[in-house]
Amino acid sequence: MNRTVRTLLALLGPLLLVLLGGAVLQGTASAAAPPAGQATRYTMTAFTNSSESNLYVYDSPDATGFTLQKGPAYTPPSGLIRDPSIFKHTDGFYYLTYTTNWTGNTIGFARSTDRVNWTFLYNYTIPISGLTRTWAPEWFIDTDGSVNIIVSLTAASTATHFTAYKITATNSALTTWSAPTQLSGIGPNNIDTFIVKAGSTYHAFTKNETTKYIEYATASSLTGPYTIRKTGDWAGFGSWVEGPALVQLDNGGWRIYYDGYRAGKYWYSDSYDNFATWSTPTEVPGLSGFIRHATVLKETVSGGVTLPTNATRSLRSVNYPDRYAVVRSDSLGYVDPVSASSSTAVKQSATFTVVPGLADANCYSFRDSSGRYMRHWDFRIRFDSSNGTDTFKKDATYCARPGTASGSARLESYNYPGRYIRHYNYALRVDPYQDTDTFRADSSFTVVSPWN
Known part of the structure; x- marks a missing residue:
């Protein structure tokens, strides 16, 4: 960044903070690196270009340089493991949900104690008549503690006209689920919807299957109605991209990962102004061109590097x-x-x-x-x-x-x-x-x- 731009940002910073609504929108007030004796760990789960049936697991201390922990780490009893999404439940287990096949009406579940060794749990049938494709389930844990999955569904004869739905776990074992609820305002023809919550606002990132761009929408409720705020190449992510997944960094910024599937590249980009602008996309080092449709789980764990102070x-x-x-x-x-x-x-x-x-x-x-x-x-x-x-x-x-x-x-x-x-x-x-x-x-x- 050149001297002139940096000087302007330093002068305008306090004003921008007021205009954006303060520290909550900036994302820095509650964010901080872990204290001494602890460290941030980012776990990435992905499938690969070479196989749609094998899970690969990586982790990173910085959300940039990822190290393979195990690959293949899990192969389901049958079908595929596309679009694997990971979260850690209150029972101490890690859970995956994933796309089980190109066609059908099920999503898969697996569980792990250590993120690298997985046990198949079950395939769950989405109770909507006539579904032809059930793609890209993504965990969303709301601030009330509810465990939700956002999944893209269609009853069309071809892979078109997807709509985002929500199902919510109705027991702590994650074996029973609510009736699907459509997310109002997203679709038709939007897939790979990923949601994060900042303050009281739900922020959705979703691929428009017609234009092949990642769009951005907001709502005051998880199920909407969502308002599409940004379309086209609004963030500089390019076209023919999909599978957005976000994680918050220690400094309060948000990082988005996404799959440039036509170019065979995997990218990340960062935002520090409530998702309005994004850094120039950067290929995920060492993994671009190998992984597909990943999600990243952030945790605080013991360990890390501690330097003496003062x-x-x-x-x-x-x-x-x-x-x-x-x-x-x-x-x-x-x-x-x-x-x-x-x-x-x-x-x-x-x-x-x-x-x-x-x-x-x-x-x-x-x-x-x-x-x-x-x-x-x-x-x-x-x-x-x-x-x-x-x-x-x-x-x-x-x-x-x-x-x-x-x-x-x-x-x-x-x-x-x-x-x-x-x-x-x-x-x-x-x-x-x-x-x-x-x-x-x-x-x-x-x-x-x-x-x-």
């Missing part, structure tokens, strides 16, 4: 262990050689005070000996004095993720999730995560005793 430390490069993060006289960050024979000035340049994150106290900020903070500007690491703005605080905050070596950490940008501090030609930058060993090593640092 203590001086140095950051040693994992793959260049004789080099450390430093601030040079030009105020920019590098990884330079530092040793016992280095001058006092060099040792001081490699020594920082680790403090609670300026934008989120469960993340971290780094202050040099002159009181300047390590922040990114045009994605380059530099050290500046705080000007007290929200933009500066976010630029200077980094969340710790596991590094490649035991005890090491990777530092993710707070306001650009998926970007990490890494060295490139020995210069420190915040670059988008890449699914390569080189990137993971370049972005890993061991927090060690201070040089000065």
